[in-house]
Amino acid sequence: MADSVSLQFVSPYAFEAMQKVDVARLAALSDPELRLLLPCLVRMALCAPADQSNAWAQDKKLILRLLSGVEAVNSIVALLSVDFHALEQDARKEQQLRHKAGGSNGESILVSQLQHGLTLEFEHSDPLRRLRLALSELLAIMNKLADSNGEFFLKSSELFESPVYLEEVADVLCILQAELPSLLPIIEVAEALLHVRNGEWFLCLLVANVPDSFSEVCRGLIKNGERQDEESVGGRRRTEALRQLCQMNPSQALNIRAMVVEECHLPGLGVALTLDYKPDTADEAVSPLVSYVSGLLLGTNGKVRTWFSMFIRNGQKRESSSVLWQMRRQLLLELVAILPRSRSTHVPNDSDMDSESSSGYSGLREEHVVKASVLLRLYCALMGIAGLRPTDEEAEQLLQLMTSRPPATPAGVRFVSLSFCKLLAFSTLVSTPEQEQLMVMWLSWMIKEEEYFESAAGVSASFGEMLLLVAMYFHSNQLSAIIELVCSTLGMKIAIKPSSLSKMKTIFTQEIFTEQVVTAHAVRVAVTNNLSANITGFLPIHCIYQLLRSRAFTKHKVSIKDWIFRQLCETTTPLHTQLLPLIDVYINSILTPASKTNPEATNQPITEQEILNVFQGLAGVVRSQYTITTQLLILYYILSYEEALLANTKTLALMQKKPKSYSPALMDQIPIKYLIRQAQGLQRELGGLHSALLRLLATNYPHLCMVEDWISEEEVTGTLPLLRKMLLTSSSCKYSQTQLREAFQNVLSGGSRLLRILEHLTLLSAGDLIPYAEALTASMGLLLEDGVSRRILQTVNKLWMVLNTVMPRKLWVMTVNTLQPSVKLLRQQKYTQNDLMVDPLIVLRCDSRVFRCPPLMDITLHMLNGYLLASKAYLNAHLKETTELERQAQTVSNLGLSGQPDTPEVTREELKNALLAAQDSAAVQILLEVCLPSPQEELSIQSREAEGGLLSDLSEVQCLICCLLHQMFIADPNIAKRVHFQGYPQALLPLTVAGIPSMHICLDFIPELLTQPQLEKQIFAIQLLSHLCTQYALPKSLSVARLAISVMDTLLTVLTRAKRFAFFMPTLPCLVSFCKAFPPLFDDVMSLLVQVGQVSAADVTTKARDIDPLIARLQYLRQKPQEIPLSESKCSLRKRSAEELGGADPDVQLCYHIEATFMDIISSSTQAL
Secondary structure, eight states: OOOGGSSSOOOHEEEEEETTTTTHHTTOOHHHHHHHTTHHHHHHSSSSSSOOOOOHHHHHHHHHHHHTTTTTHHHHHHHHTOHHHHHHHHHHHHHHHHHHHTTTTOOOSSSSSSSOOOOHHHSSSSSHHHHHHHHHHHHHHHHHTTSSSOOOBBBBBBBOTTTSSSHHHHHHHHHHHOOOOTTTHHHHHHHHHHBBTTEEEEEEEHHHGGGGHHHHHHHHHHHHOOGGGGGGGHHHHHHHHHHHHHHHGGGGGGHHHHHHHHHOOHHHHHHHHHHHOOSSSSSSOOOOOHHHHHHHHSSHHHHHHHHHHHHHHTTTTSOTTTTHHHHHHHHHHHHHHHHTTTTTOOOOHHHHTTOOOOOOOOOOOGGHHHHHHOOOHHHHHHHHHSSOOOOOHHHHHHHHHHTTOOOOHHHHHHHHHHHHHHHHHHHHGGOOOHHHHHHHHHHHHHHHHHHHHHHTTTTTTTTHHHHHHHHHHHHOOHHHHHHHHHHHHSOOOOOGGGGGGGGHHHHIIIIIHHHHHHHHHHHHOOTTTBOOOTTTTOOOOHEEEEEHTTHHHHHHHOOHHHHHHHHHBOOOOOOOOTHHHHHHHHHHHHHHOTTTTTTTOOOOOOHHHHHHHHHHSSSSOOOSSOOHHHHHHHHHHHHHHHHHHHTHHHHHHTTTOOOOOOOOOHHTTTTHHHHHHHHHHHHHHHHHHHHHHHHHHHHHHGGGGGGHHHHHHHSSSSHHHHHHHHHTTTTSSOOOOHHHHHHHHTTTTTTTHHHHHHHHTSSSSSHHHHHHHHHHHGGGGGSSSSSSOOHHHHHHHHHHHHHHHHHHHHHHHHHHTTTOOOHHHHHHHOOOOOHHOOGGGGGSSSSSGGOHHHHHHHHHHHHHHHHHHHHHHHHHHHHHHHHHHHHHHHHHHHTTOOSSEEEEEEEEHEEEEEEHHHHHHHHHHHHHHHSOOOHHHHHHHHHHHHHOOOOOOHHHHHHHHHHHHHHHHOOOOHHHHHHHHHHGGGHHHHHHHHHGGGGGGGGGGGHHTTOOOOOOHHHHHHHHHHHHHHHHHOHHHHHHHHHHHHHHHHHHHHHHHHHHHHEEEEEEHHHHHHHHHGGGGGGHHHHHHHHHHHHHHHTTOOOOOTTHHHHHHHHHHHOOGGGGGGHHHOOOOOHHHHGGGGOOOOOHHHHHHHHHHHHHHHHHHHHHO
């Protein structure tokens, strides 16, 4: 809008005076400034005010005095004397007429036929006609605007263009809008003024005379504006008008800019307002322009970012006078202003820069570093996000800034990292050999000064690690990883073509960082002290990780073991996310060679002594010097190493390579369960380390992951134990291990003192209880003496279970050695952890008194279950470890020989499974044997039953054993099948069926057991089934019982006389249980009994005269059982059996046994009715 340059606009001082109605400041205005505000002041003086205060009355007098000397006031007063109501009526009629006529300029109601031009008519007209002329012209523009469909037009109008009458026209315009606000809304008037010459001047005067409408007018103009204002004449005129409005009211410029961003309209206006903005207090670090553009491009609003990026792309096509080029000029000036004086070789032609002389300062000033970093990120955003194409001058100055050398401060480290990433992202900035040489020199300086920067700046993440990382990525051709690294460092997602990195790749891999230089330099880099997730940026650990992945260390024979161990020892919580991947890739580099041609090219594992140093004193009184994070990471390393060693057995065997495994003695020294428990309380700080350790533990140490242990651990760490530990004050009595041993020695005479010490120990935490473990377990053998208090035994059991949550393996070994029989103790035979895993049944070769001490038996069963699981894992690992190596050796030895097939692998697997099955079966059989009472115990049980006594030790031990057997049967039903095929004393069947809830699974294999050729197994199957039918009266039990009766019927016909007696004597009572559980079987059982009786009677017809009457009696009992007096018959039968059966023939005994069975069935069925 160059046509309004010569006109005088309302000054900010005058507009503020109008806003605040500051009469004193208005009086200080010059006549030309006051002339622009006369319409509002005259209306203010003449119209009746709403404010009736004395203060306003005085201000009104001052305004009248101010207006009294101005000649133009009279014409404005004359304008206000018009009948505006009639004028509005005529204006609305003219609007309707124009609407009917389709907007054509026909006959006008407001203005009759003009005799002269519009300007002359205005000059010679009275006030009313002047109002009519201006209103008619304004309505015509507004109507055309409504019909334009958004297309911009410029209306030629003498009235708004004649410089002589502009002030009078402005007066008329302001009066019309003020008196006819419903006809002429100020926003519509403002839109119309954009389409005439001098429109921005009229608009500013209009708003100045209605200062309260400033925000409303600006918002309306922005809302109706174009998305890209630089692309059209209308957009540029709108931007210029709003810019003039903001110059008139600069305090609202930033609010108007915020409206621009909110609506995503007129981006050029936002930049122009920022260029015009002069803050009261200048920020030395960042200018308003840099802050504004950076916020748009690097903010989180994608819509705003896209909108402004389009403005940058489109603006590059326009002439140099556009707002975009003004912005670029200003940014370049700011960039040159912070360059070191000796480096700013191409200073733009600007008067402000010419007067500054060049100094010898070659480094970037400390106060400029932050601003330089911000400018670099801004140019990255402009070029990478908005698509800005830098000019040669901009590119040269940017390269000068990027290759400058900042001071050694954290901000300087950040600046160098940003500069390096910008070089990678926009390698086109380096176009000439001189510039390339400058870049190489700067990179060499980075390598040289990296250690000094890190030490002087006091930061852990320096640019040296980034250099190493990029070099490694280039060597391994991981260009996508470099792009991701650059975007992450710059903090923005920009599109970088991998092909654009080819020049940088050549420089890095051939001139600066060869692979050997990278590996040699990486080992010398100091580890990060107290490494945690709180330390951000690119660290040495990232570089080492990438070098390990690319196998650079093994390729160039550089040892990295010491560096990794030092870094693991310098860790703390929260856990850094790169530590676990580092350990995994390190383990892989130990086990897997870099190439098949060089199988020795592997890294060295961490030594056992180094590992022991980490855990030294952990489980004792003296605490370890290493953090719990280090200990957990070393534990993760060991478990992962052992797992990877087994997983790669086949590959290692093919290469004739067997890395050394860590010794069992080392694993025994590591308190695995204690560390896992510590990790459980630090799950949030440790990230995924706790879950990874649990996975490894479940795979390699299943005996440390038993469900009952987790449940008991919840009891130990729950709320109730916490409340109990609150009772343990600092002034409470402390007991030593020696005092505990002495109390155990006097357990019989001084049990109260021992109990007091034990009760005190129950208040300690599991970790604090560890020093007492040896004294506690070493004295457990003394508790087997008669007369020891049950409470002492239960307390020792409780303490043992607490210790089991933190040191189970060592505790188990000590306990097994303590509970050995006295003969072994005298020989001082000590078992090791390995002995117990090879032969878990050692646990049951303890003192026999343990089997009748329930609290100690509970401990023994717990250890037995654990060692059975440990034995499985040990044998699986041993088989996997040795099979591949032996098979490979067998293959080599048989090479070239025929007729010598390899030993099939399945044989070794079968042998291992057979050994495990034998262990489980033997353990179950021994435990079942323990459940059998001795003769003395049988007498005691009978007397206790007669007296209705309490639970005995035997009964409690039987319950504990049944619980363990139930767990074993559920875990592996094949154990139950194997044990029952082997058989066990019939006297234990009532106990096992009633005490082991999972015994119902035996119904699945009893049919198979009945088909066995051994008579003893068939008898055992029927006896077992009789108890199961009583305990589980299920449809499946009924079908199996029918099968058993059928089998008995079949065997009756095939067995010899001796075998028939041996089979039916123990199985006939089982028929009573069948009938009692399933009455529908009554007929089948009766038929079987009659058949057995008939067969037996046929063999003894010459020996016993009453056999035939017996058969007849059985037939009669079968037909009419209800007519027999059961009590008399059973008494006479028992009497006769006692007197006669002692020396009778086996068949005679069987006949009378059949009759007794018959009577028992009838008795049970009658009682049921």
